[in-house]
Amino acid sequence: MVNRTATRCDLMLFGALGDLAQRKLFPALYQLERAGLLAPGSRILAIARTEAGTDKVKEQLLEKLRKHVKSEEFDPDIAQAFLQRVEYQRLDFNDPEGYQALRDWRDEPDNQLIVYMATPPSMYGVIARNLEATRCCNERTRVVVEKPIGHDLETSRVINDELGQVYNENQIFRIDHYLGKETVQNLIALRFANNLFASQWDQNHISHVEITVAESVGIEGRWGYFDKAGQIRDMIQNHLLQLLCLIAMDPPADLSADSIRDEKVKVLKALKQITPELMGSHVVRGQYTAGTSGGQPVPGYLEEEGANKGSETETFVALKAEIDNWRWSGVPFYIRTGKRLPEKLSQIIIHFKPAPHYIFDPDQKHLANNKLIIRLQPDEGMSLKILTKDQGLDKGMRLRQGPLELTFSETFETDRIPDAYERLLWEVMKGNQYLFVRRDEVEYAWRWVDQVIANWHDSGEPPKRYAAGTWGPVASIAMITRDGRSWYEDA
Numbered sequence: 403m404v405n406r407t408a409t410r411c412d413l414m415l416f417g418a419l420g421d422l423a424q425r426k427l428f429p430a431l432y433q434l435e436r437a438g439l440l441a442p443g444s445r446i447l448a449i450a451r452t453e454a455g456t457d458k459v460k461e462q463l464l465e466k467l468r469k470h471v472k473s474e475e476f477d478p479d480i481a482q483a484f485l486q487r488v489e490y491q492r493l494d495f496n497d498p499e500g501y502q503a504l505r506d507w508r509d510e511p512d513n514q515l516i517v518y519m520a521t522p523p524s525m526y527g528v529i530a531r532n533l534e535a536t537r538c539c540n541e542r543t544r545v546v547v548e549k550p551i552g553h554d555l556e557t558s559r560v561i562n563d564e565l566g567q568v569y570n571e572n573q574i575f576r577i578d579h580y581l582g583k584e585t586v587q588n589l590i591a592l593r594f595a596n597n598l599f600a601s602q603w604d605q606n607h608i609s610h611v612e613i614t615v616a617e618s619v620g621i622e623g624r625w626g627y628f629d630k631a632g633q634i635r636d637m638i639q640n641h642l643l644q645l646l647c648l649i650a651m652d653p654p655a656d657l658s659a660d661s662i663r664d665e666k667v668k669v670l671k672a673l674k675q676i677t678p679e680l681m682g683s684h685v686v687r688g689q690y691t692a693g694t695s696g697g698q699p700v701p702g703y704l705e706e707e708g709a710n711k712g713s714e715t716e717t718f719v720a721l722k723a724e725i726d727n728w729r730w731s732g733v734p735f736y737i738r739t740g741k742r743l744p745e746k747l748s749q750i751i752i753h754f755k756p757a758p759h760y761i762f763d764p765d766q767k768h769l770a771n772n773k774l775i776i777r778l779q780p781d782e783g784m785s786l787k788i789l790t791k792d793q794g795l796d797k798g799m800r801l802r803q804g805p806l807e808l809t810f811s812e813t814f815e816t817d818r819i820p821d822a823y824e825r826l827l828w829e830v831m832k833g834n835q836y837l838f839v840r841r842d843e844v845e846y847a848w849r850w851v852d853q854v855i856a857n858w859h860d861s862g863e864p865p866k867r868y869a870a871g872t873w874g875p876v877a878s879i880a881m882i883t884r885d886g887r888s889w890y891e892d893a
């Protein structure tokens with residue numbers, strides 16, 4: 403049952419001066435304030451290691467809000483009202499003594515407590531244990547943790563065990579911010595509210611699926627983190643596999659968190675192993691070299707600030723994933739994601755099979771399959787490419803492919819689409835877990851990704867180079883072309 407109201411809460415934000423908190427979390431909380439969704443009396447304790455007073459931190463927060471909130475959405479009065487809720491506490495997360503100050507801050511211990519760990523994952527266990535030892539949390543506490551949960555299956559289990567020693571699974575909200583994106587949630591509505599699609603969603607009607615998550619940015623000064631992760635851990639293990647699950651899962655019995663998560667887990671379990679023999683045909687990894695972005699020259703990955711010149715970390719991955727189950731047997735899911743690609747673009751293309759018997763001009767046969775294009779960002783919406791007769795007396799029965807178009811901002815006159823973190827924070831406040839990832843999902847995703855990484859290491863093959871501003875190594879085009887297909891390009 404969906405709970406539509408949030409009660410007054412105390413939010414402890416660990417890592418409050420870090421990049422995620424300043425760039426995403428505080429702006430999202432500001433937007434909740436602006437929308438009137440922060441219950442009266444809700445308070446925020448910003449916690450970090452820097453020595454500073456609350457006033458100084460608030461000044462810094464105000465400056466960051468001005469920077470990261472669109473100017474037309476920034477209202478100084480709302481910002482002030484929001485900052486009234488904030489206090490700052492200096493703390494070294496490893497110092498058990500320091501947690502007494504957090505306990506003291508909890509003047510109404512019956513208020514809902516939300517603990518947001520915007521910290522390196524290695525801190526999750528320490529923070530959880532110290533909060534428990536100081537009796538800051540109880541069985542009603544909700545704890546929010548960021549991806550990546552671990553570096554592989556083994557380390558993710560350690561982190562999950564540490565959290566599990568203090569919290570029950572129904573208290574843990576594992577963030578995958580893609581699940582908070584408007585169009586990602588729309589995948590559930592699209593698939594299960596429209597019988598038109600629900601009845602066509604299988605290997606009888608779909609030939610293949612493409613998922614592209616392209617970024618134009620590089621690693622944005624995050625070498626220390628990114629070089630250890632690479633694109634497969636940073637994006638495929640979480641965001642891309644979540645998208646694949648939402649496209650491929652069977653209908654859940656209802657909208658409850660566990661019904662949805664049970665179905666996603668079944669997909670992850672059914673992912674076919676990419677064995678060493680399949681690596682050549684199913685996986686391409688790349689690393690960008692110097693090139694251009696938005697018309698400006700940009701350095702290659704190995705020239706980024708702090709770079710280790712010998713790094714073989716991948717910044718691009720293309721994969722052909724297959725799902726060994728009744729619904730998807732024989733339907734490849736081509737997935738690609740990379741940094742420094744020509745544009746920021748996330749989209750899913752469902753390629754439907756052609757009609758069983760073709761009666762039109764043989765030269766146009768290549769046109770004869772419907773496509774559903776789901777645009778996650780930018781320009782959120784959907785487009786269904788359908789075939790019609792070309793207009794005009796001289797055209798006979800020549801075919802033309804045209805779109806049935808649904809652009810959310812235009813069709814529904816939506817004035818703004820909330821950022822993923824706004825929605826996710828709001829769902830945490832209401833206690834809804836359906837947009838968060840359950841432990842077994844994280845672990846099955848790691849299990850699949852780990853074997854691909856192990857095969858890379860065994861092969862000793864370096865990533866293929868691609869110039870910044872291009873669509874990745876040519877091998878990723880060859881991967882799909884070998885199957886007689888191509889990556890979708892809007893004509």
Ligand SMILES: NC(=O)C1=CN([C@@H]2O[C@H](COP(=O)(O)OP(=O)(O)OC[C@H]3O[C@@H](n4cnc5c(N)ncnc54)[C@H](OP(=O)(O)O)[C@@H]3O)[C@@H](O)[C@H]2O)C=CC1
Nearest residue numbers: 417419420421422451493494495520521522523548549550
């Ligand atoms: N930034 C992003 O866009 C995204 C981040 N994430 C995840 O979010 C989490 C936070 O990332 P991000 O904000 O980028 O990281 P940052 O390093 O910018 O922030 C982490 C914060 O934690 C603080 N911290 C670390 N150790 C301690 C300690 N022992 N005691 C007190 N403070 C400590 C750091 O303080 P100090 O500065 O003093 O070291 C820093 O303020 C990570 O798990 C990351 O993987 C996930 C998706 C996107």
Ligand SMILES: O=C1O[C@H](COP(=O)(O)O)[C@@H](O)[C@H](O)[C@H]1O
Nearest residue numbers: 549579617619636637641748779
């Ligand atoms: O989690 C991450 O996501 C961002 C991309 O997110 P988006 O919402 O801008 O599409 C990515 O840049 C970052 O490396 C990764 O950690």
